[in-house]
Amino acid sequence: MAVRVAETLAGGGALLVEAGTGVGKTFAYLVPALLSGRRIIISTGTRSLQDQLFGRDLPVVSAAIGRPVSVAMLKGRSNYLCLHRLDLAANEARFASREEASWFTRISLWAQATDSGDISEIEGVPEQARVWPQVTSTADNCLGSRCPLYEECHLVEARRRAMTADVVVVNHHLLLADMVLKEEGFGQLLPGADAVIVDEAHQLPETAVNFFGVSVGSRQLDGLATDTVAEGLKAGIPLSALEPLVDELGKANGQARIALSGRDGRLAWSEGGSAIDEATAKLAEAVTALAEAMRPLADQGPGPESLLRRADSLVSALAILNQPDDSERIRWFESFRRSFALHSTPVDVSRELGDKVRDQAGVWIFTSATLAVGDDFSHSADRLGMPEADTLQLDSPFDFQRQSMLYLPEGLPQPSAPDYTDSLLDSIESVLEASGGRAFLLFTSHRALRLAANRMREAGPPIGDFPLLVQGDEPRDQLLRQFRQLGNAVLLGTSSFWEGVDVRGDALEVVVIDKLPFASPGDPLMSARLDAIRAAGGRPFPEYQLPQAVIALKQGVGRLIRDHEDRGVVVICDPRIVGRSYGRVFLESLPAMPVTRRLDDVLAFFDADPSEATA
């Protein structure tokens, strides 16, 4: 991998590398990247991988090659204190509770001492505290170069450092924001880079959906209303000039919230009925009125000017949301307990993504543990909009034949059966008993997760004796910490545990997959994509749904063996993996390991002395 990355860095072009677990892909791109002496951006899918690269891997490689390299890490803007908003919040001094007020005092004191402005330096203020949006910025409310505190701004400083560093570590959100210039008021990272290395590249197309579309959310509208009052006051604009319009916006937002929130999930526009069209039109009216009232006031300072810019961009977004779907874009909405968001998204982001990549002069390396289906990269290459990219596939160096086993239990009903989750739990009881817990149970839906959690909470020994950790009960990192410490726990998770989770050693010896992870065809974006493939004369199942699910399954199975010493059993409960012809595509994409349908083999696996175990 290092050789191919070095060749690409020297010769140009784009390379897709699938590197199985344990290949050491991070070092395999860092070594040639650092030796090349070029300016490189490395983008990761998650903040924890960003931290790991910056704090651990880059210093090791840089020391090993004996060449000092200037490295910077740039986080998303919500990770930095915004001095301007801190000021606004101090003037307004309105907090939801005494506790929030005390957190604000703590942040204010820290603000006087911090050099970086990185809010992870503060302890004791919870991540979900409502004070954070009051002291951090969004691309919407940042005043950019018109900000009176621009020269002292922590984010500006972090960006400056990033622009002059040899290696910059970012995440996919920042990379995409830079690609589509959504971060107005700041310079761009990409034009200065010779190469971009995208790690966890399988996540990039889905993240791109957020950047190539248009969205308006109730929180964003609330923010505009609150900031209009705060910025207006600061600029000396009489409240009477804006308050009635802010109230109108609040009313339209409130009515839309009543009509659209509380349904939980991503929904087709049509499911909003006539209410969604009416709500969008009313919101457009209210924001337009506010924008028109702001227009003559915009020269009264950077605050009013930025408010006008925000209001104008919301007017444009709402105008797009007011237009019916066409073959290129679809509208859909998200409904949460107390909020909603309206979206208009390109049905297929790959062409736009590929164009943006090709617009940059430099080299692009995309890597991940899961990019291919069998040895075919076409699905990932197409989704990245890079069908012409070179490819390289490297198998995991782990001895899956000796270290692992794939168990496909017999007798389970079809996944659509009402008693499916109950039957699944029955079928894995003996496995969990034999492994002494130490298991991840990965579900494809929250509903199944909740059902399983309820049943396991009521279970008697031996299953009931294992500590049970359930996604949603506590933050993910905390659950993982407990899982590692407990050593015999059973963890129930959905999508966020299928990837990016690394538990080495004997705390994890079983990974149970409830169903083949086909994305729900009921999801509005998925169903629009499938329609588009059909309309173009394609076959959605083999061309899109199947490869997508294979890559997701590879990620889930990849949680089990993380080291040369790890041992364990993967249990895929879904009977379709043997009962349907496409099951073969899944099986052939997994690492080659012994496959059994007999529980006795699994029990024997756990009985065997690891040092003597053979295939």
Ligand code: SF4
């Ligand atoms: S430039 Fe933007 S982020 Fe920086 S202090 Fe001003 S408003 Fe905040």
